[in-house]
Each structure stands twice: as structure tokens, then as C-alpha cells.
Amino acid sequence: IKEFRQENLDLFLSGSMGCVVDKREDIYLSYQRAEQYMKMSRLIGKNELIDSNQMINQSYQEKNRKLTEAMIEYTKLNYKDPELSLKNVAHMFHLTTAYVGKIFKSVQGVSYASYVTQCRLEEAKELLLETSKTIGEISSELGFVNSAYFTTVFKNVYGMTPTAFRSQGK
Numbered sequence: 375i376k377e378f379r380q381e382n383l384d385l386f387l388s389g390s391m392g393c394v395v396d397k398r399e400d401i402y403l404s405y406q407r408a409e410q411y412m413k414m415s416r417l418i419g420k421n422e423l424i425d426s427n428q429m430i431n432q433s434y435q436e437k438n439r440k441l442t443e444a445m446i447e448y449t450k451l452n453y454k455d456p457e458l459s460l461k462n463v464a465h466m467f468h469l470t471t472a473y474v475g476k477i478f479k480s481v482q483g484v485s486y487a488s489y490v491t492q493c494r495l496e497e498a499k500e501l502l503l504e505t506s507k508t509i510g511e512i513s514s515e516l517g518f519v520n521s522a523y524f525t526t527v528f529k530n531v532y533g534m535t536p537t538a539f540r541s542q543g544k
Contacts, residue, residue: 438477438480439481441467441474441477441478442477442481442482445463445467445474445478446489449489449490450493453494453497453517454494454515454517455517456517458517459487460486474486491531494516494517495527495528497516498512498513498524498536499532499539501515502539502540502543503540509521509524509525509537512524524536
């Protein structure tokens with residue numbers, strides 16, 4: 375495996391395939407977990423994997439911080455996806471939505487949904503000032519359900535509509 379990894383994947387692999395098992399079904403489950411770690415590594419752009427056995431020995435806060443960092447990296451790559459949600463991210467990590475939401479808020483100080491909205495709105499400000507795209511195009515590009523919702527959220531956060539923000543910045 376090590377030689378194949380070096381020659382074909384250019385990936386530093388630190389982790390385990392799981393516990394020693396004695397049933398065929400458990401071997402497949404270990405394989406699925408390893409495959410999920412590889413998928414997450416590619417999604418968040420890391421060239422290493424987290425060793426779940428090593429994670430057990432880390433402090434609770436350190437594990438929470440690493441989980442939150444992985445969620446943030448994934449979000450930065452996918453915040454434009456309208457399907458991005460805490461539920462989808464929790465599913466990717468094989469954790470419950472409530473648990474992941476609680477951890478994210480305890481580390482970041484804001485809910486996951488608020489964080490995603492912040493990412494989208496920061497990009498919206500740049501697009502409003504640097505492009506001539508319509509409000510509808512920007513809201514759609516950034517994963518908002520519709521332009522009316524985008525305008526409402528933008529106004530609630532910045533105290534003005536996207537159109538007013540654009541004209542003020544010019």
C-alpha cells in the first residue's frame with residue numbers, strides 16, 4: 375500500500391484501517407471508513423489524514439478544534455452550494471447534526487448556518503463592488519434560495535440593501 379500511495383497518490387498517509395477484525399462484514403466496514411477518510415482528505419485539500427486511534431488520546435477541546443477546522447475548510451470550498459447545510463456536513467463526518475452543531479458553535483462562537491451566511495455575504499460584498507452582476511445573479515451564484523431572501527439577509531447584517539451598498543461603494 376505504501377509504495378502504491380507514493381507512486382500514484384502523492385499522499386502522506388497516517389492512520390489505520392481500524393481494529394483487527396474476524397468477520398468479513400467488519401473488514402468491509404473498515405474499508406468504508408478508510409475510503410471516507412480519503413474522500414474527506416481530497417475534499418478539504420489536505421495531504422494527510424487524521425488517525426482516529428490517535429484522536430482518542432487527544433484532549434476533547436483539541437478534537438473539537440480539529441473537527442471545526444475541517445468543517446471550516448470544507449465550507450470555504452463549498453459555501454456557494456445551495457445544498458450546503460449542517461446536516462450534510464455532519465453526514466460526511468458520520469456524526470449527528472446536533473453534536474456537530476454544538477461543537478462548531480462552542481469553538482467558533484456562532485452557529486454553522488451563521489458562519490455559512492457570513493462566508494456568502496463577504497463574497498457578495500466583493501461581487502457587488504467588483505462586478506456588474508445583477509442581485510439575482512449574485513444571490514444565485516452564492517447559494518441563496520432567491521434574491522429576496524438574499525436582500526433581506528444582507529440588509530439585516532449590513533443595514534442596507536445590496537443595491538444601496540453597491541451604489542455607496544462606487
